[in-house]
Amino acid sequence: MIDAKNTSPSDDIPLVVILGPTASGKTKLAIDLATKIDGEIISADSRQVYRGMDIGTGKDFADYLPFFAQDEKSTSGIERLHLVDIIEAGESYNVAWFQRDFQQAYKAIIARQRTPILCGGSGMYIEAILQNYENTQVPINQLLRDNLEQKTDEQLQALFKEKYKNDNQKPDTSTRKRLIRAIEIGDWMLEREINQSESNNIPFSIKHSIIFGISIPVEVRRARITKRLNERLENGMIEEVKNLLEKGVPPEKLIFYGLEYKFITEYLMGQLGYDEMVKRLEIAIHQFAKRQMTFFRSMERKNLKINWLDGLLSIEILTDQILNFIKNERNDV
Structure with a gap:
């Protein structure tokens, strides 16, 4: 009470x-x-x-x-x-x-x-x-996904903008997989015209x-994000992602989770240097806060x-x- x-x-x-x-x-x-x-x-x-x-x-x-x-x-x-x-x-x-x-x-x-x-x-x-x-989970449309996989990132972004052009609700598209999923959801919602x-x-x-x-x-907000990111990097965030990988969590799944897990996984896999990882992660968190x-x-x-x-x-x-x-x-x- x-x-x-x-x-x-x-x-x-x-x-x-x-x-x-x-x-x-x-x-x-x-x-x-x-x-x-x-x-x-x-x-x-x-x-x-x-x-x-x-x-x-x-x-x-x-x-x-x-x-x-x-x-x-x-x-x-x-x-x-x-x-x-x-x-x-x-x-x-x-x-x-x-x-x-x-x-x-x-x-x-x-x-x-x-x-x-x-x-x-x-x-x-x-x-x-x-x-x-x-309370309905948007189903996987494998045929659509296969088609989208053939497209470039630029083409996917164009499709995404078309699906959500009249919608202020902007899903997370920080990775290619999330972008494809957002298009899949947008396609499903348009077909069924879900409304209130x-x-x-x-x-x-x-x-x-x-x-x-x-x-x-x-x-x-930007200053707090930067300070907090540095503190988390100093306090074991990279080790946390490394432990998840060692326990068998697939790299692509961590990348799908986005932000810290995406960029640190790419760093641990040798796709990004440390400084580049921190720089891109910080930018991504700022962008995420703005989307929120x-x-x-x-x-x-x-x-x-x-x-x-x-x-x-x-x-x-x-x-x-x-x-x-x-x-x-x-x-x-």
């Missing part, structure tokens, strides 16, 4: 959403909020689901230790953090499976009369929950959600109201702002 001291148990416990670009401080804010409203965190990160992919995905488990310790029911934190480390690296995962896993975690949290906090930067995962996406009215036929939906976004100036913000803005154009917070303020102030916002909203009902 939001405020155990001032409110009675309610069947209408809201889903609190905390989103923002990479390096914006989402995790720390979610933890601080969860400790004050008796909440549990559901991760909305498409790569944190994988075991062994810790440093590169920014799991920052040290930040969770106080959060875990204050839970009398579970010293491991299992009842406080969800959808992290749920499958092996190298396996596949998609938005439809995330919807399924989210529903299970969400219902369990509500049953415990705690407040669910959905926190992450994977916009499509968050939007899938809030907009009640049709179709999505509304799904039984499960979130009745009440409050969305908060962390906004930080571009120059500050573009996606969040597109969510607002789909009538999802995001209450933006100043990411330069302290975590304590941001938490107080969220608590005051929720309190005022409840009083207005």
Whole structure:
């Protein structure tokens, strides 16, 4: 529940959403909020689901230790953090499976009369929950893929722009495989003309959600990304990718995961020098953060109201702002 001291148990416990670009401080804010409203965190990160992919995905488990310790029911934190480390690296995962896993975690949290906090930067995962996406995995079109494999990167980019020319939702196309998959999804969606009215036929939906976004100036975000990247490289991120390869995770799968795993794998395979790897990875992360913000803005154009917070303020102030916002909203009902 939001405020155990001032409110009675309610069947209408809201889903609190905390989103923002990479390096914006989402995790720390979610933890601080969860400790004050008796909440549990559901991760909305498409790569944190994988075991062994810790440093590169920014799991920052040290930040969770106080959060875990204050839970009398579970010293491991299992009842406080969800959808992290749920499958092996190298396996596949998609938005439809995330919807399924989210529903299970969400219902369990509500049953415990705690407040669910959905926190992450994977916009499509968050939007899938809030907009009640049709729970259907886009199937593989092998004939289309074979045809696309014959095309140059420039031709693929042209096709991609055609598929998404009227759509503000921009999938990750950081690798050739991701670009082909994006075209495949775009082709499937155009054929079936998936729209919101179709999505509304799904039984499960979130009745009440409050969305908060962390906004930080571009120059500050860029500085944080650069600093964090250097720290992760110094603290074992290359060794992490090397260990995954040694455990048998296919290089092409790590490359498919993108960003840190793509460029470090290419470095370990001798395709990139160290300096070139760091340079290209840093640029890619900056571009990724920009795409995240573009996606969040597109969510607002789909009538999802995001209450933006100043990411330069302290975590304590941001938490107080969220608590005051929720309190005022409840009083207005």
